[in-house]
Amino acid sequence: MRSILTILTALVLVSCAQELKKQPVTSVDVTPVYEDSVSIRAITFLDGRTLAFAGSNGVYGTVDISTNKVRTSTQYNDSITPSFRAVGGTAEDFFMLSIESPALLYKTGDQGKMELVYTEEGEGVFYDSLTFWNDTEGIAVGDTVNGCISIIITRDGGNTWTKVDCSDLPEGVEGEGAFAASNSNIAVSGDKVWIGTTEGRIYFSGDKGVTWEIQKTPIIADEPTQGIYSMDFFNENIGYAIGGDYTKPDSNKANKIKTVDGGKTWQLVADGQEPGYKSCVQFVPNSNGEALAAIGFTGISYSSDGGENWKQLSEEPFFTLRFLNDSTAFAAGSKRIARLDFK
Numbered sequence: 001m002r003s004i005l006t007i008l009t010a011l012v013l014v015s016c017a018q019e020l021k022k023q024p025v026t027s028v029d030v031t032p033v034y035e036d037s038v039s040i041r042a043i044t045f046l047d048g049r050t051l052a053f054a055g056s057n058g059v060y061g062t063v064d065i066s067t068n069k070v071r072t073s074t075q076y077n078d079s080i081t082p083s084f085r086a087v088g089g090t091a092e093d094f095f096m097l098s099i100e101s102p103a104l105l106y107k108t109g110d111q112g113k114m115e116l117v118y119t120e121e122g123e124g125v126f127y128d129s130l131t132f133w134n135d136t137e138g139i140a141v142g143d144t145v146n147g148c149i150s151i152i153i154t155r156d157g158g159n160t161w162t163k164v165d166c167s168d169l170p171e172g173v174e175g176e177g178a179f180a181a182s183n184s185n186i187a188v189s190g191d192k193v194w195i196g197t198t199e200g201r202i203y204f205s206g207d208k209g210v211t212w213e214i215q216k217t218p219i220i221a222d223e224p225t226q227g228i229y230s231m232d233f234f235n236e237n238i239g240y241a242i243g244g245d246y247t248k249p250d251s252n253k254a255n256k257i258k259t260v261d262g263g264k265t266w267q268l269v270a271d272g273q274e275p276g277y278k279s280c281v282q283f284v285p286n287s288n289g290e291a292l293a294a295i296g297f298t299g300i301s302y303s304s305d306g307g308e309n310w311k312q313l314s315e316e317p318f319f320t321l322r323f324l325n326d327s328t329a330f331a332a333g334s335k336r337i338a339r340l341d342f343k
Contacts, residue, residue, distance in 0.1 A: 024304045025291070028313040029341040033063055033330070034070045040332035041279075041319045042087040042130075042183035046094060051322075051330050053337060054084035054096035060114075063337060065324065070337075075114055077104055085180040086130035088138055095158055097140055099180055101125035105140070107158045118152065118161040125150070128180035132158075133188050137208055141186055141195050143177030149197065153209045170214045173199050175224070181246075182280035182295075182320035184230040187239065194263055196228030196241050204263055217266040219243055220254035230280045234289035237262050240307050242294055244277030249298050252276040258307055274310050275301040280320045284342075287326060293342070295321045295331055302342065313342075 040055035046062070054060035058081040061072035075082060075096075082098035089095065093108040102121040109115030120127075127142035127150065136157050142150035148166035155162075166172070176199045178185045185196040195203040200221030205212050221227040223245060231241035237260055244255035252274055257266045275294055278301065284291035294301045294310070297317040301310045318333035321340065329340040 025302050025313070025342045026311075027343045028300055028302070029343065030300075030314060030316045030331075031339040031341070032336060033068050033339055034061075034337040035335055036072070037335055039319075039334050040337060041085045041181060042096070043320060043322055043330060043332045043337070044087050044089045044094075044183075045322060045324065046089045048324075051337075052087060052089060052094045053332060054087050055332075056083045058082055058084075060084060060087075060096055063330070068339075075106065077102075077116070080104075086127060086140060086183045088130040088132050088140075090132055090135040090138075090157060092135065093158055095130060095138070097127050097130050099126055099128070103127045103142065105130075105152075105161060117159060120150075120152075120163070126177065126180070128178040129183045129186045131183075131186045131188055133191070133193070133208055139186060139188075139193060139209055141178050141203075144172055144175060148172040149176055149178070149195075149203065151195075151203075151209065164209065164212075169212050170203065173201070176201070179227065179229045179243075179279075181229050184232065184280050184282070184320065185228060187231050187233040189233045189236045192233075192236055192262065194231060194233065194239065196231045196243075198224065198227035200227050200243075202228070202231075202241075202263055202266075215263045215266065217241070217257050218254060218268050219257050219266075220245075226255075230278065230294075232282050232292075234283040234287075238283075238289040238306075239263060240281055240283070240292055241266075242275075242278045242281040246277050246279070246297075249277040249296070256307060269307050270303075270310060274312060280318075281307075282321060282323055282329070285323050285326045291326075293321060293323075293329065293340075295319070297333070300331075300340070 051063040086097040098104040105118035106114040130140040132138035151164040202215040233239040278294040278296040299315040318331040321331040
């Protein structure tokens with residue numbers, strides 16, 4: 001009898017815990033972590049204890065998650081002070097990629113200094129985002145050069161990078177690029193990668209960038225300031241993308257799309273509903289693809305039903321965010337980094 005009661009008690013406790021977990025998020029606490037005269041659009045977790053970032057004026061650094069201690073440095077290249085809007089990480093190294101020509105891609109080097117591993121110069125060179133499939137293979141994307149979008153790939157842990165030839169990519173669109181707004185217009189899952197562009201198109205590869213095809217979407221992309229600003233995939237099937245127009249941030253028509261088949265088809269969701277323009281969207285971990293957060297200079301919004309409906313939680317402005325776990329994220333923006341606790 002005692003063992004039966006013990007089992008029943010355990011089942012009740014588990015049930016209660018599950019019910020509590022299902023309670024919708026209704027608020028977010030914003031705690032400042034770092035403030036300085038730097039614009040930060042790219043952050044990444046190197047492990048469960050360290051957040052790395054890079055931003056304007058050559059500034060880059062790390063945040064110790066447990067103590068909030070911040071370490072910063074400044075990267076120079078001869079007389080150039082690069083501006084960084086893309087970062088990535090492996091188990092061994094941190095990477096940061098600058099915008100504009102010359103594009104400068106650095107990785108962790110010896111004795112704490114950053115090592116330059118890729119440089120590209122020329123008219124139109126402008127890199128936007130960077131991510132890794134694993135500790136060996138990574139990818140970065142930039143705007144159109146010589147008739148096609150710019151994609152560089154590493155297969156050796158970031159020591160060397162090779163640009164994909166235009167002949168190996170789908171036909172480009174004049175002026176097509178990828179917004180350098182939050183280092184989140186590339187998403188990877190398994191061997192797959194999706195790249196959202198200013199034209200509202202998605203470059204898709206199912207074999208880590210060996211072959212490519214175009215996925216069409218209904219997201220608004222009629223003006224140069226419209227298109228896909230950010231996208232994320234919960235797994236190889238469930239994905240979400242957001243955009244809009246940063247010059248008309250209240251506009252919420254055709255700026256949110258979702259797929260449940262890996263991007264073969266994309267549907268408009270929450271069309272004509274909040275939120276309007278956002279620069280970054282991320283799935284909440286351990287949410288079965290149901291919870292998302294979207295962020296921008298217009299504030300912080302949250303969805304508990306797969307992006308069908310949204311609630312604005314805060315007017316605090318940021319550019320980008322990444323989740324540490326299912327209730328805590330870190331966000332970065334103009335002159336600051338903050339911890340977000342969703343409740």
